[in-house]
Amino acid sequence: MSAFDHMENETDISLVEDPYIKKILCSTATLNIDILLLGETGTGKDTLAQRIHRLSGRRGSFVALNCAAIPESLAESQLFGVNSGAYTGALQSRAGSVEAAHMGTLYLDEIDSMPLSLQAKLLRVLESRGVERLGSTRFIPVDMRVIASAQHSLFQMVDQGAFRRDLYFRLNVINVQLPALxxxxxxxxxxxxxxxxxxxxxxxxxxxxxxxxxxxxxxxxxxxxxxxxxxxxxxxxxxxxxxxxxxxxxxxxxxxxxxxxxxxxxxxxxxxxxxxxxxxxxxxxxxxxxxxxxxxxxxxxxxxxxx
Known part of the structure; x- marks a missing residue:
């Protein structure tokens, strides 16, 4: 039994029944390429992201970050990590989500809610495949695959100035549109x-x-x-x-x-x-x-x- 066949026996079978999504998974899951998932709430973006990670064969963890749930003031340290003393209250150094996804998958859920200022810094991380913690100048290489999801059309958000054009094209190598029920x-x-x-x-x-x-x-x-x-x-x-x-x-x-x-x-x-x-x-x-x-x-x- 293949890994994909095994997935079809899991609780939520709604995604893999779609021939288009199944084809995308089979052809790209094992490739070291970033993926953008688009669809309304409840269409299964989180489930699909986890399945892509399991099929990828990557040895690291699946690290999920809900961009809508983190206060803007904490988002940068949560994503990139922080060194002790970088700001008041930073008592010890800690890795961010990017570092934690080394050898694994970084899942950026609801990236359409990410502030523009943070989008620019994320773009640099995606381009360089590495990160500098807050309060540090040391570059830390990271081998990760990035999966991002959005409820709204990022293309329209780009036209409205609500999402960076360069980040959109960096993420939009492969996109999967999950249909509404x-x-x-x-x-x-x-x-x-x-x-x-x-x-x-x-x-x-x-x-x-x-x-x-x-x-x-x-x-x-x-x-x-x-x-x-x-x-x-x-x-x-x-x-x-x-x-x-x-x-x-x-x-x-x-x-x-x-x-x-x-x-x-x-x-x-x-x-x-x-x-x-x-x-x-x-x-x-x-x-x-x-x-x-x-x-x-x-x-x-x-x-x-x-x-």
Whole structure:
């Protein structure tokens, strides 16, 4: 079994199912090249960055730094390190995230929130592949791979003067755009069914099969939190709580596609039942409460193949 095949057995399977992302991973993960991940919150940028590191074969650590969570006054010392006495309160020398990523991967999460003043210093580090701690003039070489992620379009931020052009082109050697869940609605139900299985095991309980009404709600929901929000919904469902934290209605523009969505629900339910019963049509017909002849007819109409 290859490293990539092993990844597909992990908890969050949502990323590797995308053929484009899988191709990018297979062709670039082992190369010593920086990568830029773009996508909304909850699309799996953190998960993908860790998977790239595991596939890379690098011996060092995966060092993650959330650029949005660090106060601007502390960001430079956190990133580059500091020597004792460099400023009031710097009582001892310590390495920053760049040094800690030696022989490994430095993951700069939400780099679109990094201050412009720090971007210029980061660019020098990326160009020289080394760092000088605050309060020191000694250059420390660092062998690292850099993965950066952003929620907003860095290209647009460059035009607006909110992100350095030179840093953007330095990072944008390879970029991966992670699609929003609402743009992949055919994956929502299979992912949800997989997630409730996993959460039932985690909470050591038995989850009832989701109703058709719930599956329709899943297809209509805007999923602003993407896969992360879907995972939370699955947890609430397994725990017997209302799956959605607020009352929601299907968007008006989704109604013309109701028939197609209901067919997708029906297809998913039949396929999941077939897998559970090792493709025994007799058992599936009993579980779904339909005649065997009707089941064969619907399988043919929905292009479901019996293995």
């Amino acid at each position: 609402r743009d992949q609605r055919e994956r929502i139900i299979p992912l949800f069914l997989k997630m409730i299985e996993e959460e039932a095991v985690r909470f050591n309980c038995t989850a009832p099969p989701p109703s058709g009404a719930l599956l329709q709600q899943l297809l209509c929901h805007p999923w602003r939190g993407n896969v992360r929000e879907l995972r939370s919904t699955a947890k609430r469902f397994v725990l017997g709580l209302p799956p959605f934290s607020d009352t929601m209605q299907c968007a008006t523009d989704s109604q013309p596609h109701l028939k197609a969505r209901m067919q997708q629900i029906e297809k998913t339910l039949i396929e999941e039942s077939l897998r559970r019963h090792q493709y025994c049509v007799d058992k599936v017909a009993v579980e779904l409460g339909v005649a065997k002849r009707t089941l064969y007819y619907r399988m043919k109409q929905l292009e479901i193949h019996q293995e």
